[in-house]
Amino acid sequence: MRVRVRLFAMLRHYLPDVPLGSYAERDLPEGATVSDLLASLQVPEREARVVFVNGRARPPDWPLQPGDEVGIFPPIGGG
């Protein structure tokens, strides 16, 4: 299955060629989880503080569906 993914802030260097705001596409086996996606991107799980799937924060064992849009963030803060 194919999912769309964006990495933000300090994680951007794991997908250095993707322009700001654009999605990368990733092909994963059926039943793959957020964890599997992180592994395929070589993003260590400890660096991914919050992972959104279709706008909702999801845990590492969350099963992905074809067409899911995933946003991955390191620890960030501001205000």
Next chain:
Amino acid sequence: MWILRLNMADRTYCLEEVPESLRNLGGRGVTSSIVHAEVPPLCHPLGPNNKLVFAPGIVTGTAAPSSGRISAGAKSPLTGGIKESNAGSSWGQHLAALQVKALVVEGQPSEKGHWVAHLTWDVPAGRPRVTFEPASEYVGKDLYEVFPALYKRYGAKVAVAGCGLAGEFGYANAGIVYNDMKDGPTRYSGRGGLGSVLASRGLKFIVIDALGAPGVTIADSSRFEQGRKMLVDALREHAITKPKGGLNTYGTAILINILNEAGGLPTRNFSSGRFEGAASTAGEAIFEGNKQRLGRELYNHACSPGCIIQCSNTWHRPDGSEHVSCVEYESSWALGANCGIDSLDDIAELIRLCNAYGLDTIETGGTLGVAMEAGVIPFGDGAAAIRLVQEMGQGTPLGRLLGSGTETVGRVYGVTRVPTVKGQSMPAYEPRAVKGIGITYATSTMGADHTAGYTIAPEILGVSGKLDPLSPEGKAALSRAFQATTAFIDSTGHCLFIAFAILDIASGFEGMVEECNGVLGTSWTNDDVVRIGAEILKKERAFNEAAGIGKEKDRMPEFMKYEPLPPHNQVFDVPDVALDSVYAEF
């Protein structure tokens, strides 16, 4: 330490001993206590009976990290209630060095005039001294012109606070400006119209020269030093606050993408939680854009001496010249997504104009959003937005209307989608998509204010736990705890951003408390933090109730209860009884 009172009715001053009731307070604790005790709650905010109070935090002026905050407080012309708005600037550190616990600006001249109060240290007398000097040459001018003139007149080492054209016009939107590290007019107690309270007392600037001043007295220096080290270690270790970490690299606008992803970035006057132009207005775009225009990576700078987080950025023009500092998250959002504007150059120009005139960027963006909703100019039209803000600086009839704030503009144009609480425009978090922050907006003594109880940390950022932002469950208690802790942090003089580190690293929290114990000679524990914060909130609440702002004003604007917000199609579904429990259960 002293309470320094400037009586603007006859331009005299007096120094009082600090009463026991204020001895162990600082910052917001001091401003709110004095406003509560001395300002008639039903007075006109711009009339003779209001008072504007400045107070450095407990550790402001010491070597405590990221502690250069100054609190300003008064009855607000925007909300009609109590206001505390704090800023990072060397000005607060200078005031603390003069051993001033509170500077109270009171009275009103019978004839209109504009003055500079010049504060220095009287070495032989061993106390602060004040002279009043005419300021008419600084009136009616852009603050970017005025600040260099003030530094030329008073010397390179002074610190400056004051108001711009917005204050002179009496706008409910006028902030108080302070100098940044390059002596520019970019640091603000932005919220609540305090710049107009200053101007209405005939005071244009307060210039402090701390030469020869003794500095802050520390009761137990080894305890202070121990606490300071614990806090420094926490700030240097945490991924958000460490050097070249999130804030130092991308600034506060690092939040644009995550709120957009969560569907909580208010867009086009709070009509959607997602903005298609988010990525091009975010911290990553600022970092990349500067890199492209300067040919090198640029990390952020401090707003005040001694800050080790250093989150203030500078945006550069295509030719590499400085355009503005600083493009905060709130400013980038208010003048960007909230107006449908996706050009950082337009946003930067709008922020520059706010700095030049002395306007709060959040209230200005909220106002423009409602004006766009009303059809005054189209959403997304950056050039037209710039023209409207220029009118605010010119004081045209439309400019004056816009300067009166979001709620007034909504009323004048008959708009129902007006995102305010207690008259103050909402900041950059959609309460329908992040329920806890909505509870803070609704119940804060300040009107809609994210900093008053920043539940975003666990609801969005995964700091201090992880909670579902769409669920109202348990959020009243969460907001209450955050509001009380914040009132304490706002009293220490620390930047609220230390919270990211100290909520995750327990020794950092203890370090903050130990620093205070070191300065004051107290024996507070972590448990005292919420108790002291709650006492401050109760005074603020009592002032508001006496001003006619009771629990029936702790409500969200009605449209948020019936208009589902895309993409999650949520309404604000926190029951009134939960909102009422925030203060009922203190």
